[in-house]
Amino acid sequence: MKTKSGDFVLPGDALGVTEEFVPSDWTYEDDGSIRSLIAGTVSLDNKNKKISIVPKTSSPSILKSGVAVFGQVSDVRGQRALIKLDSIKDNNRGLVTSFSGGIHISQAQKGYVAKLTDEFRIGDLIEARVTKIIGVDNVDLTTAEDELGVLKAMCTKCRHYMKQVSKNEVKCPNCGNKERRNLSTKYEG
Ligand SMILES: [Zn+2]
The missing domain is CATH 2.40.50.140 (Nucleic acid-binding proteins)
Structure with a gap:
């Protein structure tokens, strides 16, 4: 686990695993990994085992x-x-x-x-x-x-991020739910 407090990360960067940490502000869970939703700085709370991101500010x-x-x-x-x-x-x-x-x-x-x-x-x-x-x-x-368009689609039933199955369709790896989306050609999953 290389991520430490103060590291600068970009949207989608892996921060840790859910076996070790709880995803907190500006992070999301993706198949056991905790990833950053935004560009910002990592904040690790080792006592409470929480990972969050402090958004990077700009003009x-x-x-x-x-x-x-x-x-x-x-x-x-x-x-x-x-x-x-x-x-x-x-x-x-x-x-x-x-x-x-x-x-x-x-x-x-x-x-x-x-x-x-x-x-x-x-x-x-x-x-x-x-x-x-x-x-x-x-x-x-x-x-x-x-x-x-959509880079990552969240399942409306169980909140997991879904896998692309066709040009306009995604499927949840957790519950099997299929949904339609306006998917970007750069869909991540
Ligand atoms: Zn689901």
Whole structure:
């Protein structure tokens, strides 16, 4: 186990195993491994056996239209998916304030989308592109490009991350549940 407090990590980096540690802030469990959701610094709590990440801060001014970002789906409601932004792709820098982004159903993918829940679900990790800054902490996003969309899909039944089985379908290795998603061509699993 090489990770130690103060190490700088990127989204998806392995931090430890669930046999030894409990995943805490800004981490997730992936098949027994604990990984970072964001770019940041590792914080190990050896007493309580917890691993968390302290987000790396940076100037929010670098968030602008056209920039690709990583985030996590926090809600899917009606015509809009809400995304909590984690970091900017190009420099892997975190965001100093918590930005939220919205993806309108018309911006989910190139073609027609009947149900937004066939595109995204709560907990999914996604890559998206900023189309418009609409407030100090709020942006509009699009995933209507092949490389954009869901990078990791979270099972709605048991919260495990799922494996890709076809262009638009994932399957849960834990419970066998199959779901549809707008998968990025860079889907991780
Ligand atoms: Zn499942």
